[in-house]
Amino acid sequence: MTSTSAALAPAERAVQLLGSDLSEVALRQHLEGLPAVDAVGLEARAARFGTRSIKTTSKAQALDLAIRMIDLTTLQGADTRGKVRSLVAKALVPDASDPSTPRPAAVCVYGDMVGHAVEALGPAWSAGKDDGINVAAVATAFPAGRASIEVKLQDTRDAVAAGADEIDMVIDRGAFLEGNYGKVFDEIVLTKEACRRADGSYAHLKVILETGELFTYDNVRRASWLSILAGGDFIKTSTGKVQPAATLPVTLLMLQVVRDWERLTGERIGVKPAGGISTAKDAIKHLVAVAETCGEAWLDPKLYRFGASSLLNDVLLQRQKLTTGRYSGPDYVTID
Amino acid sequence: MTTTTKTTTRLDVPKTYKLFIGGGFPRSESGRVTEVRDGEGRFVANVAKASRKDAREAVRAARKAQPGWAGATAYNRGQVLYRVAEVLEGRKAQFVDELQRTEGLSAARARAQVEEAIDLWVWHAGWTDKIAQVAGSANPVAGPYFNISVPEPTGVVAIVAPQSQGLLGLTSVVAPALVMGNAVVVVPAASSPLVAISLAEVLATSDLPGGVVNVLTGDPAELAPWLASHADVNALDLTGAGDLDWVALEVAAADTLKRVIRPEPGIAPETPQRILALTETKTVWHTKSRM
């Protein structure tokens, strides 16, 4: 599973894979040479995951895993310190009635809220360690990404400086749709560099494709591949601001890309569907898709995340039902 | 050039009536012929009498020619069949004469048969680019699929032609087989071999690719069993086999699940069903999505 390519700078590694200079033409030929996607077959396969019947022990395992994979998110213009504190509190104690309830992977906020989130997390903040809750920040002029590169990079640097463990950047969909793949690539490379901390370590980079604005599955595959080539640690479906967001077929397709990437390089890239996953049932379908596409190794918050807010409480309700044998209700879980 | 003797009547140049296989006119490999005499007992011709090996060669030629004929455009097949009618029309007198000699018809009856046959070729020529529209379908399946069904040729068709009305009977079975692109091995009426071979000459000069139609004059009772049991024949048309042991032929055909058209009442000529009986419905699915 080890590969030297992971240590290479993204551009060098891309050159190695493309076997030529990293010109716009070479990049285009590479991306357009990826296997085609047949939409009907992809959607049929995705629907099949929904027919898996996950019961008893498997369900308990899945629900806890789903919680541990959540990036508990608030991304509103109306976000305040208070709202962020409340979100963090929910992350710290998802279900006061059951102390065995696991915590989500991260809280995800706008860049200017990172400091407040870090403060509210206190000792529970992971600060780059393996245990604890991460702070993820959306950056690069999220959600539209329509700003100069300088603004996008400064946005990123600010968030990292404030303590963000993870950066959720958006790609330039306009450039992608223009066929200007090199521009998209370069921005990811630069943003990755902006994730560099003073000590030389890097905040994790999640690359948001905003699949709803890419329109076709072939585009999603190419954008996924491009993002990984450029050094993204995670590929993420959407901002949650554009519909459709994280559909299961789109997520499946991205899972197939990271599986292929691992086959090629030995390197494991994460996938984060975000937007529209609000029920435990949806989350379990995703976990089935992850396990059957990439294998059990991907059933890990390091490699799979749910960008969500209301999902947590639905999972908690299901969890209570498994524990007590009775159906629970919304008044028995806390709002954030 | 000078003439040294004066004659009042010119000596005829009689035709050698051979088989029609793969676009050529070979004699039977067996060397056999059948003597044909007219109603008054006068010698007319020694017609080649095909053997089982000739039948084998004919099937081989048909198989080789079939994909090309099926692959021709429907417009092209239509023009070729129409060309057959045109050439027949130009040679009408010859066919009238041959029918009079072998079937003992009056000139008027013989002419009527030839004209009916010509018109039947025209009728079939017009079907080539329409039958798929009439018999095909776009199927509204319950899913995101483009789905169509089209009739396609079944392949190589062996035919025992009707034993009466030599030219018309032959046309009524051969033409429908050709419409969609089958190749044919036909045993014509034993009593009317002349028009069968003359029709072969017409076919040979009508841009029909060699091997698409193969004509085996001879004894249907001798040839039919070999064709019925031949594994590389896809369909067996027994329209003219009513006087043979056709049940045995149908049984033989079942060994490779050949499509069989039974003798009378069989399938009426000059109907789309006659054409469709020698087709296969092929259904093609394709996924359909904007994504």
Place this chain on the structure above:
Amino acid sequence: MAFLDYAPAPESTSILSLREDYRLWIGGEWVTGGGEPFASVSPSTERQIATFAYADEGDVDAAVRAARAAFRDTWGPMSGRDRGKFLFRIARILQERARELAVAESLDNGKPIRETRDADIPLVAQWFFHCAGWADKLDHLGLGAAPQPHGVAAQVIPWNFPLLMLAWKVAPALAAGNTVVLKPAETTPLTAMLFAEVCEQAGLPAGVVNLVTGDGATGAALVRHPDVDKVAFTGSTAVGREIAKALAGTSKKLTLELGGKGANIVFDDAPLDQAIEGIVDGIFFNQGQVCCAGSRLLVQENVHDAVMDRLKERMATLRVGDPLDKNTDVGAINSSEQLERITRLVDRGVAEGGEAWSPACELPQEGYWFAPTVITGVEASSTIAREEIFGPVLSVLTFRTPDEAIAKANNTPYGLSAGIWSDKGSRVLAIADKLRAGVVWTNTFNKFDPASPFGGYKESGYGREGGVQGMQAYLKAGER
């Protein structure tokens, strides 16, 4: 426990209320058969489900007489509109009892509940619903005005899709105005008996549908019965051939849906992930016991290894086991005889140089099981590239050019189905033109629909089921 093991999720059998023994259903009555009753066992447990009456020649004769009487007295004279309404009723009742039928089918056949629930039974209802609408529109089938039913239809169906094959036979026959005598397969008679209950609930007149359970001799007696006008058979090419011979010289109409050795052709520009799914659906659907299975994988040489890697990875996620578990992908083989045949042919394939591979999977102790298997290194001349295995066994061949793919695909006495996987539309259509197969799936596989004609070229039989063409098979042109 690994997540992928999934905890058992068995579908409850409590929805069933089966009898201990089933009799023949003739003329609307349950009657005792003349022969020794026989048992049907569940292939996944080898446990007996129920016993079934054995119809001898006398019973077959009684059934044909009942069908004749119904044709003469009730069904024949009935308006198309009313026939259609009966069929619509049947379709609805089938939907209402769908879960029960799905469970019964899985139990009796061994196929996964996922398939009976999501494919077999929904299609059964859809088939009746589709044909129901034809009953009063027969003038528009292209046979001229007022086409006529043949009369009594004798129908013999196989064990691989018991109720679905019944629907394919009964629905168009009844819509066209025929009455039927149907013989279910010896190893899967159960859902046909439940269908009789459905007919009773629908108030279908007595004798319109008659069901005679038994074995091959029962079927032979049925198709040879002199008062039968139309025979429809789905099953092996060997039996189809015998029926065609038996019917030679008679005036009976015959349609046959027989064996196959379908080629599934994967080009190097195929949507690969979907092609893998299509290969899996093509050969492991219903344990490969499908006449139109994509049992010969023809893969372009330059993507052979990539396809094999992905295929094996995918096969490793297939769950083999209890057919009634909702997570089961591959169920039990229908009978010990069938299992023996599969085993023998796979052994032969390996002996001839093929390399067999199966994912690690624990097969149950009881019942008839065969792990999903792929055999690489198969040549066009290999036995397993020629003979229908009718099991979860994929033979893999390679090709270099489109013409070679076409030649290899067509190099078989069968001609039922084929698949093409390519992103290039023009090539797909051109190759579909050249394949001598009745159904060509492009970028998909094993899809069925009552509006879509199904049936084969060459030794895969003749006639079509489904669509206009399927209806035509049960009618003759009206008087002109």
